[in-house]
Amino acid sequence: xxxxxxxxxxxxTAGLFVTSAFSVMAQSAPPVPAxxxxxxxxxxxxxxxxPRPKPAFDITGTWLxxxxxxxxFTFSPPAGFKLTPEAQVHYDAxxxxxxxxxxxxxxxxxxxxAGLPLIMTRVWPIAMIQKPTAIYMVSGFMNSVRIIYxxxxxxxxxxxIIPSFNxxxxxxxxxxxxxxxxxxxxxxxHWLDSGIPLSDKTHMVERMRLLGDGATLEIEYTISxxxxxxxEWKWTKRWKRVDDTDITEASCLPDLNAHMPSVTSKSVNxx
Amino acid sequence: MRRFQxxxxxxxxxxxxxxxxxxxxxxGFDRAKNVTLVGTxxxxxxxxxxxxxxxxxxxxxxxxxxxxxxxxxPFVLVRAGWKSTSxxxxxxxxxxxxxxxxxxxxxxxxxVTTATGETLTxxxxxxxxxxxxx
Numbered sequence: 001x002x003x004x005x006x007x008x009x010x011x012x013t014a015g016l017f018v019t020s021a022f023s024v025m026a027q028s029a030p031p032v033p034a035x036x037x038x039x040x041x042x043x044x045x046x047x048x049x050x051p052r053p054k055p056a057f058d059i060t061g062t063w064l065x066x067x068x069x070x071x072x073f074t075f076s077p078p079a080g081f082k083l084t085p086e087a088q089v090h091y092d093a094x095x096x097x098x099x100x101x102x103x104x105x106x107x108x109x110x111x112x113x114a115g116l117p118l119i120m121t122r123v124w125p126i127a128m129i130q131k132p133t134a135i136y137m138v139s140g141f142m143n144s145v146r147i148i149y150x151x152x153x154x155x156x157x158x159x160x161i162i163p164s165f166n167x168x169x170x171x172x173x174x175x176x177x178x179x180x181x182x183x184x185x186x187x188x189x190h191w192l193d194s195g196i197p198l199s200d201k202t203h204m205v206e207r208m209r210l211l212g213d214g215a216t217l218e219i220e221y222t223i224s225x226x227x228x229x230x231x232e233w234k235w236t237k238r239w240k241r242v243d244d245t246d247i248t249e250a251s252c253l254p255d256l257n258a259h260m261p262s263v264t265s266k267s268v269n270x271x
Numbered sequence: 272m273r274r275f276q277x278x279x280x281x282x283x284x285x286x287x288x289x290x291x292x293x294x295x296x297x298x299g300f301d302r303a304k305n306v307t308l309v310g311t312x313x314x315x316x317x318x319x320x321x322x323x324x325x326x327x328x329x330x331x332x333x334x335x336x337x338x339x340x341x342x343x344x345p346f347v348l349v350r351a352g353w354k355s356t357s358x359x360x361x362x363x364x365x366x367x368x369x370x371x372x373x374x375x376x377x378x379x380x381x382x383v384t385t386a387t388g389e390t391l392t393x394x395x396x397x398x399x400x401x402x403x404x405x
């Protein structure tokens with residue numbers, strides 16, 4: 001009996017010691033930093049109501065890329081371009097495929113999102129809605145959604161941002177232009193042009209202006225991707241306002257694709 | 272009458288045919304050539320992002336080939352005078368398209384002439400010069 005009493009004393013003493021040790025540790029641990037204030041959503045009425053300088057223009061409308069010889073829908077590399085060795089492999093393979101009348105990694109045809117910048121120059125119109133806090137773009141092609149935040153928020157922490165094909169766009173007004181900075185892209189199945197991959201290191205800056213009484217949208221593109229090429233590549237593209245149409249629902253579906261020779265032919269599509 | 276004709280096409284207009292109206296690679300089609308297909312509509316799909324025609328075409332061996340004709344977006348076709356009822360299963364039609372380079376029975380749509388003689392393309396009828404979707 002005495003032996004059992006001694007054993008209980010030992011256990012109790014050890015328990016008290018451990019408890020007090022944890023207590024000391026808890027008191028000496030650095031304080032947990034307070035979480036940053038939550039970012040108000042772009043459609044929160046209290047965010048929209050905040051006082052802001054008058055924007056240079058209202059892009060709200062339906063827009064269609066104004067395809068012509070001097071305004072192609074493609075983003076071809078500039079003269080004298082230099083690719084990284086990794087990208088050069090894709091480029092050479094695409095060139096070989098083209099010479100054989102084949103398509104190289106036609107991911108868009110296989111229902112992968114076009115992503116920026118190609119989503120902007122498809123032959124389906126884009127609905128654009130501007131609020132003081134953001135511009136919402138919905139493409140008539142696959143209903144791809146793009147949001148350009150105008151409420152002063154910074155880019156999301158790179159460790160938190162969710163990679164996407166359209167990336168994360170933050171815009172600010174600069175004179176008559178809207179300057180849009182986009183990062184946060186996916187690292188695969190995303191192409192600038194045939195055989196030129198875009199990666200998670202893609203950085204895109206767009207300078208948007210409205211011309212001709214608001215009938216024309218002009219965007220100057222500056223795109224870099226150190227995983228694929230050296231330096232910055234630039235293009236200027238134009239869109240026309242189309243007031244006589246709306247976007248519609250569009251889905252890339254297997255049963256529709258089954259009747260599309262360009263995407264079903266295994267002998268044509270090189271992967 | 273030859274049911275299967277391949278003819279050279281002039282260069283004018285080639286730059287915008289197909290490539291401008293498609294969301295993906297058109298490398299598989301020979302846009303320097305036309306194929307004329309006389310046959311019967313099996314199915315006409317009025318859908319986004321692309322419409323298409325599935326048709327049965329008698330071949331030179333006494334059999335029938337099923338061809339898929341890839342088309343552009345319906346909103347472009349609407350402006351060219353198309354409706355969802357423009358083609359129906361069983362319609363006798365003559366379709367012109369750019370054939371696949373592989374020889375597989377598929378083509379990129381150029382025009383269709385129905386049994387009543389009406390011809391439809393993917394361009395607005397009044398357009399003086401070929402222009403992309405407006």
